[in-house]
Amino acid sequence: MARRRWMLWIAVVAVLGGCGTDGNGPGGEGLDRQRQQARDALARYDKAVLDAGGSQRFVPVGDLTGQLGDWEPTDGDNKQALMSGLVVAANALPAPRQPTGQVVWESGATQAVPLLSADEALKQLAAAGAGGCSECVPLEVTAARLTTARIQTTRGPATAPAWEYTLRGTAARVTRVAVASSATVKVTPPSWDPYDVSAGLPIDSATTTTPSRQLTVTFTGAPNSGSQPCGADYSAEAIESVNAVVVIVIEHPHAAGETCPDMGARRTTTVDLAQPLGERAVLEVQQGLPVPLTVTA
Structure with a gap:
């Protein structure tokens, strides 16, 4: 993006x-x-x-990957690794406790949406990367929890289900919207x-x-x-x-x-x-x- x-x-x-x-x-x-x-x-x-x-009704706009916290000075190429989609799971990641979640708009409108597992969302995060960083060391995900993230949509700002990933060796965390692709409109430009x-x-x-x-x-x-x-x-x-x-x-x-x-x-x-x-x-x-x-x- x-x-x-x-x-x-x-x-x-x-x-x-x-x-x-x-x-x-x-x-x-x-x-x-x-x-x-x-x-x-x-x-x-x-x-x-x-x-x-x-x-x-639910059409996200922009990047579905986010970041919480800043990279430490010793993190080297972590930013470029994330942008390139070089993020891998170091161990098994959880599935959601329930099959559906809620998208909530500022107006109060809501929509039930099917959820991705943490592993499926991580694969989408990696696939969305721009590539082109052969010297980067992949980021290792050590844990994940289901939370929410504020995103832009075609109907205004909304809060959507998202996975928050803990990374090895840094306090910075990465998020990815957890809504299944089947519930979104995807335009190929x-x-x-x-x-x-x-x-x-x-x-x-x-x-x-x-x-x-x-x-x-x-x-x-x-x-x-x-x-x-x-x-x-x-x-x-x-x-x-x-x-x-x-x-x-x-x-x-x-x-x-x-x-x-x-x-x-x-x-x-x-x-x-x-x-x-x-x-x-x-x-x-x-x-x-x-x-x-x-x-x-």
Whole structure:
């Protein structure tokens, strides 16, 4: 996940460095391409929901692996080992005492979910690693206990069942969400070129209210408004389906062809939906991945 955030920043820097209109301007081939990307993303997401049994209420967003505590100075390559998925069980790990657990949202809504054993969750943690650390010594798990972890979802922050792993030789612990894959929606994104500015600006998160048809999205854009050199204003367009909404951010730069410093800032813009968001996910346009959502009353 950290690698993806870095690559997204590269894409944003490429856009800001040119400050042009080819990829994110208010019209043209770039916008047409992004609309097609959005339709393709909705088709992939609709299929993922169908593959998950037609329900998408619990859709985690971001990394399902966490860390409690800091690595000690003597821990060497432990951080890289964890990111690479080099984590192994030193002995037998427990199964949950019951087959199901509860996901609890801030609104008070709950959902029963099937649970993974500590060994199954550890295998998922290892499989999610980026690899590429041949010099790293694998982390050894000596014990595990079932607890909870706060995570982001397409319906807002939630507390989910999670395994907490004790590691040999360090006080730092590792966590992994313990919900079985059968209860989640998993989207497989297409390959993409982070330097291709015509792929659009990715959004980082979204907010809305329960009855509203308006959705406010956050993203990295030009630090200044479009009335200033190298600045830009932003609008947005939504492509919708019954299961998700893809938001396209449209840049309105101060002037075409300006040479601008590679600086970005947190920006927001609001888009009108055809109907309130409801249980739908919000997706970014580049790869069609869900983003964190905050829903207020």
